[in-house]
Amino acid sequence: xxxxxxxxxxxxxxxxxxxxxxxxxxxxxxxxxxxxxxxxxxxxxxxxxxxxxxxxxxxxxxxxxxxxxxxxxxxxxxxxxxxxxxxxxxxxxxxxxxxxxxxxxxxxxxxxxxxxxxxxxxxxxxxxxxxxxxxxxxxxxxxxxxxxxxxxxxxxxxxxxxxxxxxxxxxxxxxxxxxxxxxxxxxxxxxxxxxxxxxxxxxxxxxxxxxxxxxxxxxxxxxxxxxxxxxxxxxxxxxxxxxxxxxxxxxxxxxxxxxxxxxxxxxxxxxxxxxxxxxxxxxxxxxx
Amino acid sequence: xxxxxxxxxxxxxxxxxxxxxxxxxxxxxxxxxxxxxxxxxxxxxxxxxxxxxxxxxxxxxxxxxxxxxxxxxxxxxxxxxxxxxxxxxxxxxxxxxxxxxxxxxxxxxxxxxxxxxxxxxxxxxxxxxxxxxxxxxxxxxxxxxxxxxxxxxxxxxxxxxxxxxxxxxxxxxxxxxxxxxxxxxxxxxxxxxxxxxxxxxxxxxxxxxxxxxxxxxxxxxxxxxxxxxxxxxxxxxxxxxxxxxxxxxxxxxxxxxxxxxxxxxxxxxxxxxxxxxxxxxxxxxxxx
Numbered sequence: 001x002x003x004x005x006x007x008x009x010x011x012x013x014x015x016x017x018x019x020x021x022x023x024x025x026x027x028x029x030x031x032x033x034x035x036x037x038x039x040x041x042x043x044x045x046x047x048x049x050x051x052x053x054x055x056x057x058x059x060x061x062x063x064x065x066x067x068x069x070x071x072x073x074x075x076x077x078x079x080x081x082x083x084x085x086x087x088x089x090x091x092x093x094x095x096x097x098x099x100x101x102x103x104x105x106x107x108x109x110x111x112x113x114x115x116x117x118x119x120x121x122x123x124x125x126x127x128x129x130x131x132x133x134x135x136x137x138x139x140x141x142x143x144x145x146x147x148x149x150x151x152x153x154x155x156x157x158x159x160x161x162x163x164x165x166x167x168x169x170x171x172x173x174x175x176x177x178x179x180x181x182x183x184x185x186x187x188x189x190x191x192x193x194x195x196x197x198x199x200x201x202x203x204x205x206x207x208x209x210x211x212x213x214x215x216x217x218x219x220x221x222x223x224x225x226x227x228x229x230x231x232x233x234x235x236x237x238x239x240x241x242x243x244x245x246x247x248x249x250x251x252x253x254x255x256x257x258x259x260x261x262x263x264x265x266x267x268x269x270x271x272x273x274x275x276x277x278x279x280x281x282x283x284x285x286x287x288x
Numbered sequence: 289x290x291x292x293x294x295x296x297x298x299x300x301x302x303x304x305x306x307x308x309x310x311x312x313x314x315x316x317x318x319x320x321x322x323x324x325x326x327x328x329x330x331x332x333x334x335x336x337x338x339x340x341x342x343x344x345x346x347x348x349x350x351x352x353x354x355x356x357x358x359x360x361x362x363x364x365x366x367x368x369x370x371x372x373x374x375x376x377x378x379x380x381x382x383x384x385x386x387x388x389x390x391x392x393x394x395x396x397x398x399x400x401x402x403x404x405x406x407x408x409x410x411x412x413x414x415x416x417x418x419x420x421x422x423x424x425x426x427x428x429x430x431x432x433x434x435x436x437x438x439x440x441x442x443x444x445x446x447x448x449x450x451x452x453x454x455x456x457x458x459x460x461x462x463x464x465x466x467x468x469x470x471x472x473x474x475x476x477x478x479x480x481x482x483x484x485x486x487x488x489x490x491x492x493x494x495x496x497x498x499x500x501x502x503x504x505x506x507x508x509x510x511x512x513x514x515x516x517x518x519x520x521x522x523x524x525x526x527x528x529x530x531x532x533x534x535x536x537x538x539x540x541x542x543x544x545x546x547x548x549x550x551x552x553x554x555x556x557x558x559x560x561x562x563x564x565x566x567x568x569x570x571x572x573x574x575x576x
Contacts, residue, residue, distance in 0.1 A: 014460060109544070111405040112424070112458035118399050136400070137459070144460040170400035171425070172302060172432040256397070 007086055008060070008094040013104060014145050020096045021059065021146055029056035033148035033175075035139060038062040039079040039193035040088050043183040047152040048092045050180050059146050060089055061098040063105065068134030079196050098145070105141065114140050116170075119163050119257050123248050123270065124281070135160055136167050143168075143175055151175050156182040156190045158270055158283040162257060182282070184210065190282045197278040205241035206275050212237035213284040216251075216269045220286040225263045227251040238273055247272035247279065254285060263288050295374055296348070296382040301392060302433050308384045309347065309434055317344035321436035321463075323427060326350040327367040327481035328376050331471040335440040336380045338468050347434050348377060349386040351393065356422030367484050386433070393429065402428050404458075407451050407545050411536050411558065412569070423448055424455050431456075431463055439463050444470040444478045446558055446571040450545060470570070472498065478570045485566040493529035494563050500525035501572040504539075504557045508574040513551045515539040526561055535560035535567065542573060551576050 011017050021031055032055030034047045040062075051058040062085055069075035082099065089097060114136035119125075125132050143151065153161045161179045168177055183191045188210035189203075198206055212234040219230060230251060238246055249271040252259050260267055263286060270283035299305050309319055320343030322335045328350075339346040350373060357363035370387065377385060402424035407413075413420050431439065441449045449467045456465055471479045476498035477491075486494055500522040507518060518539060526534055537559040540547050548555055551574060558571035 018462075107457065109454070110458050111407060112455045113403050113405070114400060114459075115403055116400045120399070141458075141460050144462060147462065166397070167400045169395065170398050170429075171402075172429045174306075174432060174435065 006090055008089045008097045010086070010097045010099055012098075012100050014100070017059070017096065017098045017145055018147075021057070024057040024095065025147075027056075030150070031055060031146065031148045032058045033142065033146045033151040034058065034060045035142050035151065035153075036060060036062055037064045037078065037193065038085050039081050039196070040085045041183075041191045041193065043154050043156060043191040045088060045092065046183050047154060047180050048089065048094065050178060051150070051152050052093050054150055054178075057095045058093060059096045059098060059148065060094050061142055061146075063098070063100060063102075063138070063142075065105075065134055065138040066102050067106065067137060068131050070128055070130055073128070074194070074197075077197075079193050098142075105138070113137050114167060114171075116163050116166055119159065119166050122159075122257060123250060124159050124272065127247050127272065132160070132163055136163060139164055140167065140171070140173070143173055148175055150178055152178050152180060154182060155179050156192065156282065158268065159257065162255070188214070190280075192280065194278060194280065199276060202243075202276040202278060205244065206278075206280055208238050208241040208244065208275075209271060209273055209280055209282040212249075212271065213269055213282060217284055217286050220263050220267070220288050225288065227259075227261050227263065230263070230269070234269070234271070238271070241275060243276055245274045247274060251286075294378055296377045296385045298374070298385045298387055300386075300388050302388070305347070305384065305386045305433055306435075309345070312345040312383065313435075315344075318438070319343060319434065319436045320346045321430065321434045321439040322346065322348045323430050323439065323441075324348060324350055325352045325366065325481065326373050327369050327484070328373045329471075329479045329481065331442050331444060331479040333376060333380065334471050335442060335468050336377065336382060338466060339438070339440050340381050342438060342466075345383045346381060347384050347386060347436065348382050349430055349434075351386070351388060351390075351426070351430075353393075353422055353426040354390050355394065355425060356419050358416055358418055361416070362482070362485075365485075367481050386430075393426070401425050402455060402459075404451050404454055407447065407454050410447075410545060411538060412447050412560065415535050415560065420448070420451055424451060427452055428455065428459070428461070431461055436463055438466055440466050440468060442470060443467050444480065444570065446556060447545065450543070476502070478568075480568065482566055482568065487564060490531075490564040490566060493532065494566075494568055496526050496529040496532065496563075497559060497561055497568055497570040500537075500559065501557055501570060505572055505574050508551050508555070508576050513576065515547075515549050515551065518551070518557070522557070522559070526559075529563060531564055533562045535562060539574075 032051030113133050120132040187207050216230050252268045254268040267286045272281045320339030324332050401421050408420040475495050504518050540556045542556040555574045560569045
């Protein structure tokens, strides 16, 4: 635990976390929560700043949640940059950083899971069957640990944000969910902790995700309404990148994530593409 | 909605409920919740009194939760005695009765379920596969709606109480769970809203549940340690009642509900028996 006054206070237990939050509550401060898995980039920092704008007290959790990784996924090699993360957070107003161990978060007899049907089953849910159950469970746990008034998520993980909105509505969790715009590199690549896995060549080719979304946006703006046509053109853009494989590419209702055939209103375009061995996701809302 | 000042205040929406609780919170009152499905009997009233003993503010929910009934179960004929329930509650100190409609509790797009592995899979969970998912989900929703400091459950539904304890621990729900002793009729039958289904003959025969538990308690007190022997003797008692069918009969660890073969410490004896068409449950802790 660091004691440098310029650095945010770090706590590792629910008890210490609740003590910090309770003190802020007594002073009638508004509590914001930014849940992260660390490896912080500008996308995360935009969430912290959004919380700073709205809340007197911002809690940031840094926890690489094992239950949202399937066996064989990148849990072990997921980037862990704790000291650098704290240095970044020191530039914002962060009241407390919650960085627990996996053993503290999940007891040995843990048996309870939050499952979100429909939204949680498609796309990421289909390719990573236990992923969203891990996400929903840990996010609900964090909500219960902190008791925030507001929690902040990035649009880059659109399906995750939709799932959390659904869970919060369905379980009557007393928290407001804010979804903040995706932050992008100068060439359009959505910021992601997993971008660190990309080789220089793969990094260059990774721009095809955003290029395909821009193409779809442009086509819809110019009058294209046929989802099949958009699909085809987007696939061509992705295929132009060597060693790329589409996991899914969807045009869907932005609330229910149900696929659409015609672009009749705002439509979510979402995709997951593996380039070399790195799986990337991105999305954009298309406005006809 | 009644306006009689002697009667408890009844609210039907989460918004009104939260307004009542927030007012009490501001006065630093301790909030107790007694979740019920109505058809209140002395078992429920003992929970209300336990809440009164510990909390300045007692909320009682009356909600026949459809998601814990399987198709073909007794959702439609489950006893509904709302006026009588309010009259009983008027004798205690109940700050608010929450009596929502099913449509208010479950939106049309409800998709989120709380599943508790292990404890939730056996016994009732085996015989009623979606029962506990409905229970866990609605109880978590009620906790989120009310935000109680303490919630009160009856030992009669031992497995349900164990499941809720597990869920609360696993999801870090900031509530304390109290489990109050089973209240019995003078002949030992555990009070239950479903006792109303029993014909006079079945009502007389229904005492075999408690008789079998008393026999097990007695045998253990006198030195019997073999679970098989206890099983056999308990089954004989149940079988002595005409038209009775055992759904399950278990001797198990009181925390994990794992079956035991030897009675080496406090042991839960739990059973479900259908007499005529009415399914009854009961349980007792055996102390060697």
